Amino acid sequence: MCGIVGYIGDKKAQPILLNALGKLEYRGYDSCGIAIANKSIEVYKDVGRVKALAKILEPHNGKVGIGHTRWATHGEPSKINAHPHSDCAGKIAVVHNGTINNFSRLREMLAEEGHVLASETDTEVIPHLIEKYYDGDFEKAVEMAVGEIDGAYTMIAIMAGESRLIAARKDSPLIIGVGDRENLIASDVPALLDYTSRVIYLEDGDIAVVSASDVKVKQNGAVIDREVHEISWSMEDAQKGGYEHFMLKEIHEQPKVIRDTLTDYLSKAETAADLTGMGGGSLENIIILACGTSYHAGLVGKYIIEDLVNVPVRVEMADEFSLSGQSPAGNQAIVITQSGETLDVLKAIKRLKANGNRVIAVTNVVGSSVTRAADRTIYTRAGPEICVAATKTFVAQLIALYWLALPYARVNAARLDELVLELRQLPVKVQQVLDNEAEIAAYAKKLAAYDNVFYIGKGINYPIAMEGALKLKEISYIHAEGYAAGELKHGPFSLLGEKTPVVAVVTQDNTYEPIVTSIKEIKARHSPVIVLANEDDDVMPDLADSVITIPRVDPLFSPVVNITALQLLAYFVAKERGCPIDFPRNLAKTVTVE
Amino acid sequence: MxxxxxxxxxxxxxxxxxxxxxxxxxxxxxxxxxxxxxxxxxxxxxxxxxxxxxxxxxxxxxxxxxxxxxxxxxxxxxxxxxxxxxxxxxxxxxxxxxxxxxxxxxxxxxxxxxxxxxxxxxxxxxxxxxxxxxxxxxxxxxxxxxxxxxxxxxxxxxxxxxxxxxxxxxxxxxxxxxxxxxxxxxxxxxxxxxxxxxxxxxxxxxxxxxYPWDIISLNNAILQNIEVGLGGTIEDGVTLQGKVVVGEGTVVRAGSCIYGPAVIGSGCDIGPHACVMPSTSIGDNVVISSFTQIKNSVIGNDVNLGPGCFISDSIIDKGCVIKGRFTALGGPSEIRVNDESPSVSVGVIMGEDCQVESNVTVQPGAIVGNYCQIQIMKLLSGRLPDRSLVY
Structure with a gap:
């Protein structure tokens, strides 16, 4: 999915295009670009987000322009592949959302006629086709070019010396914003709302010719009337698909994210063993580096690999690693970063590579910096994540780590089959946690009244206690600490009491008895206890003040279902406290500074 | 308008x-x-x-x-x-x-x-x-x-x-x-x-x-007009006949037969030697093991069917794990919902996330609730409420 915008009017196009593109970043943000037309056309584009592009742009006075923000699912995002694309003479620029089926044939034909195509993208054939058909009539040239294309071709074109935008819609949405002495075009309404609330929805096959004062829509060559709609403010939330916040939407995407990520991994001929480059060899000397939520995924990864493969794993925070005096060599390093742009991680990779370590990156953004820095990349298939607090990308990272470890698992074939079966069942189990949302929301109401909360877990769910606490801190501004259950008595006990509730993650494995003991000790200090426990656990209801029931899964996979419940808990606490959930104070999605 | x-x-x-x-x-x-x-x-x-x-x-x-x-x-x-x-x-x-x-x-x-x-x-x-x-x-x-x-x-x-x-x-x-x-x-x-x-x-x-059994007849009606589309990997030695849809990332293994009209979702693992017979819809991320035959049925997402199962005229909701030699064949049934009984032949109507051990047989028309657990060698009939344990 990509986002496209166009502007024509009496104001400078550049700041308007950048602002509008920012509103479309939910459609993708791995590369972006704008083109502005005057007597000539200036194109600015690069890999990365709109804000980064804004920083490097020189101010431009042109009042006609187009922009594009991209989310590559296949192929590399790169400066050359980023939109807008131009023709040979650099007089025409096009942004496009969709896939052109007959692009190889068109490309061949254009090349034979002497056109030079610079990128690998299908889009680039469009400006060259327009150039081919241009005989003084821009509008006719676009119509003829569109006639050649088989596939989805929603696009906007501009031309040097022309004071109009020409747009075409096929399969992907395109909306015209009707302003006062200015008009805009965009993939979705939110991009337009800062400028106008009057919009025209284009239909498949429409070609629109838009100037600062006029909008003309043609279908099959005939000019037709398209109704102007007035947008009520609530439409702004369309991209949240019914939910009040991106965070809840993204938590709800988790079953699908797990299914998509698994389908992607399991259907590939390439196994994780091929990826690590060690073939049938062993997995050893492993270092995992990451920051924030990804660091917690790394900690779970340590338990996964140590449990399945029985080799020690070091997990370090990327920034701490960079500062330490050590220079380990000959390791298999796994770096985890959602954005692929986290500076501390990129710096750590440099040091690792300099010392001859192999680096595998786990990231959600195709073609991000980390994919160029690492030896190999495993992509998580979570799609763009807008909420600053990571949820679905964390779950996808866990799936990547399971998949990475499974080929090396020192278990018999029957156990391996069982593990793969359990992995395939995770979407249903996570969905059951979501279906139980109302119960979690009820407990969250109570929790919202406190100022300090402890989260405890043991074994593979110790990092989940830390991640649950981090979610609560991030979005509800409640002070929360994630602890290994057994560590509580070495200090934090002094903080327990009626005003400090404890959230305990209980797993049906060898950690069960010790955590029961811990909960009893906590109860003796009068702290209210909320427990995450299996539905068939008949001990917890008597022991704890509240029990959030969790569907039973193999303990190895319990982090995935448990974190879903803790994400929901944090979400509903923050909602109860009226916090700005998607964009908490002082936080940014991607940390590209030290 | x-x-x-x-x-x-x-x-x-x-x-x-x-x-x-x-x-x-x-x-x-x-x-x-x-x-x-x-x-x-x-x-x-x-x-x-x-x-x-x-x-x-x-x-x-x-x-x-x-x-x-x-x-x-x-x-x-x-x-x-x-x-x-x-x-x-x-x-x-x-x-x-x-x-x-x-x-x-x-x-x-x-x-x-x-x-x-x-x-x-x-x-x-x-x-x-x-x-x-x-x-x-x-x-x-x-x-x-x-x-x-x-x-x-x-x-x-x-x-x-x-x-x-x-x-x-x-x-x-x-x-x-x-x-x-x-x-x-x-x-x-x-x-x-x-x-x-x-x-x-x-x-x-x-x-x-x-009523639940209407899903079976509607599925049959809708499948008659599907458009063929093959994604995923179809191994050598697979027989495809009639209108068949196979989703992305699905593997259909050697010796399997798919007789359309049939729809199989994405990310599935079918066979080797499994038979998907006419008027069957299979969701995403479904595993169907060897020597299992499914006919005129609707199978939800994330279902896992073990080897040697015979299923017809049935609906199995998402996430069910059914071990081998499960039999649920359609037939005339006495089952009633609000005093209505099915006019079509019904095998099993099974809710989500049921765990069924091997060699379980279902009498025609049984309705199994969500999250039921069934031990081996059981015979199911009538109506089981949600979260039933059959030991």
Whole structure:
């Protein structure tokens, strides 16, 4: 999915295009670009987000322009592949959302006629086709070019010396914003709302010719009337698909994210063993580096690999690693970063590579910096994540780590089959946690009244206690600490009491008895206890003040279902406290500074 | 008319166990929720501005439909907190709807050309269909093309024209929706006040799912018209016959047979030597092991079927894990829901996330609730409530 915008009017196009593109970043943000037309056309584009592009742009006075923000699912995002694309003479620029089926044939034909195509993208054939058909009539040239294309071709074109935008819609949405002495075009309404609330929805096959004062829509060559709609403010939330916040939407995407990520991994001929480059060899000397939520995924990864493969794993925070005096060599390093742009991680990779370590990156953004820095990349298939607090990308990272470890698992074939079966069942189990949302929301109401909360877990769910606490801190501004259950008595006990509730993650494995003991000790200090426990656990209801029931899964996979419940808990606490959930104070999605 | 209001808030109690966690509109037929058929039909007719009234388990609708972009439409959601009837649901869209609009039920399968016939008509109007069993529906009394009234489920039907629940209205309808629960009563009141309401008869497909076993016959009906599409990996030695759809990332292993019409979702692992026989829909991420045969059935997402299972005329909901040698073959059944029993042959009707050990046999028509656990060698019959343990 990509986002496209166009502007024509009496104001400078550049700041308007950048602002509008920012509103479309939910459609993708791995590369972006704008083109502005005057007597000539200036194109600015690069890999990365709109804000980064804004920083490097020189101010431009042109009042006609187009922009594009991209989310590559296949192929590399790169400066050359980023939109807008131009023709040979650099007089025409096009942004496009969709896939052109007959692009190889068109490309061949254009090349034979002497056109030079610079990128690998299908889009680039469009400006060259327009150039081919241009005989003084821009509008006719676009119509003829569109006639050649088989596939989805929603696009906007501009031309040097022309004071109009020409747009075409096929399969992907395109909306015209009707302003006062200015008009805009965009993939979705939110991009337009800062400028106008009057919009025209284009239909498949429409070609629109838009100037600062006029909008003309043609279908099959005939000019037709398209109704102007007035947008009520609530439409702004369309991209949240019914939910009040991106965070809840993204938590709800988790079953699908797990299914998509698994389908992607399991259907590939390439196994994780091929990826690590060690073939049938062993997995050893492993270092995992990451920051924030990804660091917690790394900690779970340590338990996964140590449990399945029985080799020690070091997990370090990327920034701490960079500062330490050590220079380990000959390791298999796994770096985890959602954005692929986290500076501390990129710096750590440099040091690792300099010392001859192999680096595998786990990231959600195709073609991000980390994919160029690492030896190999495993992509998580979570799609763009807008909420600053990571949820679905964390779950996808866990799936990547399971998949990475499974080929090396020192278990018999029957156990391996069982593990793969359990992995395939995770979407249903996570969905059951979501279906139980109302119960979690009820407990969250109570929790919202406190100022300090402890989260405890043991074994593979110790990092989940830390991640649950981090979610609560991030979005509800409640002070929360994630602890290994057994560590509580070495200090934090002094903080327990009626005003400090404890959230305990209980797993049906060898950690069960010790955590029961811990909960009893906590109860003796009068702290209210909320427990995450299996539905068939008949001990917890008597022991704890509240029990959030969790569907039973193999303990190895319990982090995935448990974190879903803790994400929901944090979400509903923050909602109860009226916090700005998607964009908490002082936080940014991607940390590209030290 | 470019705007449609779809009523998708209802639970569909008679469709339990499938509606414990999803609204009736999200029941899947041929790998698509019913609501998707309605939305796609509207989009084909150029109606892209859609207001969805959601309520019961609305998150399931949000998660699947999103902003509507994937289906080529714009969706605005309106929540009906309590399901107080169709007229109440309609009254909630008053502030977001345009001057003229269509109203449709989200839980009936409606073909594109049925909607195309109707979308040109001037409000107020109701779409009617001729059926053989009008007593089950709202019977429409007409004079020419003028509606005189609607009688809900009459003992003796005056005609066999019934209300499809598809209407064309102007904003005037909101003068009649206060304190009225159902749209047919609204129509009767409008007529009493002198409004002219036209009836348009359709011969297009309009299918209602009322009881769980209706899913089996609807699935069969819909599959007859699917478009072939093969994704994924089809190994050598696989036999494909008839109309077959296989999703991306699915592997169909050697020796397997797929006889269409059949739909298999993405990310599945089928075979080796598995048989998918006609009129079968299989969801995403499903594993079907060797020597298992499935016929005229609907299998949900994330289901795992062990080796040597025989399944026909059945519905198995998402996430069930069924070990080997499971037998659920269709036959005449005594099962009753609200005093109705199936007119078609039924194997098993199984809710989500059941764990079934090996060698379990099901008597025709058994209804197994959600999250049941069945030990080995058991014989199932009748109706098992949710979370039953069969030891």
């Amino acid at each position: 470019k705007q449609a209001v779809i009523l998708a808030a209802g639970e569909g109690q008679r469709l339990r166990p499938f509606t414990v966690n999803r609204p009736k509109t999200m029941i899947s037929i041929a790998d698509k929720p019913i609501l998707q058929f309605v939305i796609e039909s509207l989009a084909l007719g150029g109606i892209r501005n859609i207001i969805l009234v959601v309520g019961y388990r609305k998150e399931q609708v949000f998660d699947y439909m999103g902003s509507g972009e994937e289906f080529g439409v714009n969706i605005t959601y309106v929540t009906q907190a309590q399901q107080l009837g169709t007229a109440h649901a309609l009254s909630l869209v008053k502030d977001v709807v345009g001057d003229e609009f269509l109203v449709l039920p989200g839980d009936n399968l409606i073909e594109a050309h049925t909607i195309a016939d109707f979308s040109g008509i001037a409000p107020d109007a109701v779409l009617v269909k001729r059926v053989s069993n009008p007593e089950r529906y709202g019977v429409v009394d007409i004079d020419g093309d003028e509606v005189k009234g609607i009688v809900e489920k009459p003992k003796e039907a005056g005609s066999n024209l019934v209300n499809t629940g598809i209407y064309a209205f102007t904003k005037d309808v909101f003068k009649f929706t206060d304190n009225i629960l159902d749209i047919p009563s609204v129509l009767n009141n409008m007529i009493a006040e002198g409004y002219s309401v036209k009836a348009l008869e359709t011969d297009g497909t309009w299918l209602d799912v009322i």
